[in-house]
Amino acid sequence: MLGWKISLVYLPVGSENDWTTAIHIAASEGDVNMIIELLNHCPDCRDMLNRNNQNALHVSVLNNQDKVVCFLLDSDKCDSLVDEPDSHGNTPLHLLAASGNHVPKLINNPRAKKMSFNKQNQTPLDIALSYKETTKKEKLMEDFCSIGRLGKRDFEVKRKYEYMHNPNDEMETGVKMQLREDDKDKAKKADQTKVKSIMKVAQIHIVVATLRMTVTFTAGITLSGGFESDSDGDQGMEILIRKTTFRAFIVSDAIAFTCSAIAIFIYFLMADESRPPHLEIVNKLYDLVGIFQCLPMFAVVIAFATGMLATLSHSLGLAVTVCLIGCYSILLYFLAFIYIIRYRDESKMMNISERQEC
Numbered sequence: 001m002l003g004w005k006i007s008l009v010y011l012p013v014g015s016e017n018d019w020t021t022a023i024h025i026a027a028s029e030g031d032v033n034m035i036i037e038l039l040n041h042c043p044d045c046r047d048m049l050n051r052n053n054q055n056a057l058h059v060s061v062l063n064n065q066d067k068v069v070c071f072l073l074d075s076d077k078c079d080s081l082v083d084e085p086d087s088h089g090n091t092p093l094h095l096l097a098a099s100g101n102h103v104p105k106l107i108n109n110p111r112a113k114k115m116s117f118n119k120q121n122q123t124p125l126d127i128a129l130s131y132k133e134t135t136k137k138e139k140l141m142e143d144f145c146s147i148g149r150l151g152k153r154d155f156e157v158k159r160k161y162e163y164m165h166n167p168n169d170e171m172e173t174g175v176k177m178q179l180r181e182d183d184k185d186k187a188k189k190a191d192q193t194k195v196k197s198i199m200k201v202a203q204i205h206i207v208v209a210t211l212r213m214t215v216t217f218t219a220g221i222t223l224s225g226g227f228e229s230d231s232d233g234d235q236g237m238e239i240l241i242r243k244t245t246f247r248a249f250i251v252s253d254a255i256a257f258t259c260s261a262i263a264i265f266i267y268f269l270m271a272d273e274s275r276p277p278h279l280e281i282v283n284k285l286y287d288l289v290g291i292f293q294c295l296p297m298f299a300v301v302i303a304f305a306t307g308m309l310a311t312l313s314h315s316l317g318l319a320v321t322v323c324l325i326g327c328y329s330i331l332l333y334f335l336a337f338i339y340i341i342r343y344r345d346e347s348k349m350m351n352i353s354e355r356q357e358c
Contacts, residue, residue: 002041009042020050027056030065035072046078052088057081061095066103073105082109089118097124188277195277198286199270205293206267212296213260219303220253246310249303256299263292301330 001008012019023045026034035056038045049055057078060068069092072078083091090098093116096106117123266289273281305323312319 002037006041009038009045010048014051018051021045021048023048023056024050024054024059027060027065027068028063030060030063030068032067032071035068039075043077046072046075046081052086054086055081055084057092058084058086058090058095061092061099061101061103061106064099064101066101069103070105073109079109082106083116085116085118089120091116091118091124093124094118094122094127097128191279192277194279195274195282198282199274202267202270202286202289205289206264209260209263209267209293209296212300213257213264216253216257216260216296216300216303219307220250220257243310243313245306245313249306249310252299252303252306256296256303259292259296259299263289263296266292298330301326 009022012021013025014020023035023038026038046056050059052058054062057069057072058081060072072081081092085091092106096103266285270282270285270289273285304326308322308326309319312322
């Protein structure tokens with residue numbers, strides 16, 4: 001395509017306020033081979049900027065594409081990308097500090113040695129200090145402090161990082177407390193959202209459980225087969241009570257009714273625990289009620305099969321056929337369950353292979 005029309009390299013893609021170019025897309029995806037091809041045809045495309053006035057090095061740092069960062073820094077012609085600010089005044093080193101990643105080649109680049117401030121008057125070390133503690137962040141801050149090239153604030157920042165006395169310790173502690181409170185608020189909001197989604201699903205489940213409870217109650221009260229009309233001691237008894245299949249129908253119907261009732265009671269507990277939201281308790285109750293939703297479904301299928309066998313005992317072929325058709329639903333359920341498990345395993349393996357390739 002470049003041999004046909006070389007101007008495609010400079011073609012912006014996207015809408016008016018959201019656009020980028022080919023080299024930025026290649027940098028975000030970590031495609032070093034594509035970047036080499038683009039630079040071979042158009043060496044000056046390395047200086048192209050996207051909608052945020054970011055070059056390819058900005059984009060590769062934002063997307064943690066360390067291979068692209070190292071490739072661009074190895075090229076002498078790309079040195080000018082190191083200290084270029086974007087629309088917010090951030091150099092690639094500022095973005096590296098914000099990501100918490102650790103790329104020594106960018107930190108030790110000669111063009112990155114000069115002190116740089118963004119439009120918020122922040123150095124890369126200032127940005128790194130504002131994020132949560134991680135192993136990579138500590139290593140990044142050690143490199144910044146050991147190189148000592150961030151201006152007059154180096155000594156003060158280094159003292160803060162080494163936990164020495166500083167008159168602004170109380171202010172720094174207050175900021176940390178505020179950040180912790182904000183994190184707690186975010187966690188509470190996330191829990192509330194999850195609980196709401198679970199309760200929406202529970203509303204559908206409780207309707208199903210109520211209908212199943214009603215059906216099993218009706219089937220248990222209005223028994224088929226008729227009653228004994230003799231005046232002896234068996235008068236009023238169910239005619240089919242002596243058949244094993246009918247007894248199995250009664251037991252399975254009772255199991256389905258009981259499990260459905262338990263599921264409804266658990267949903268009542270879930271509703272109580274959702275105000276205020278207790279995510280762990282709601283999750284455990286939801287997992288528990290899932291068991292009491294599956295058991296009555298199996299019991300209903302068994303009740304249907306045994307009831308057909310009891311009432312159609314004089315036509316054995318028809319009774320067996322109806323039972324097999326009814327039990328076919330259980331087989332389909334297990335097949336669907338196995339298919340979902342295999343699909344999840346395959347998707348996990350694909351994700352792992354993609355990460356390894358990256």
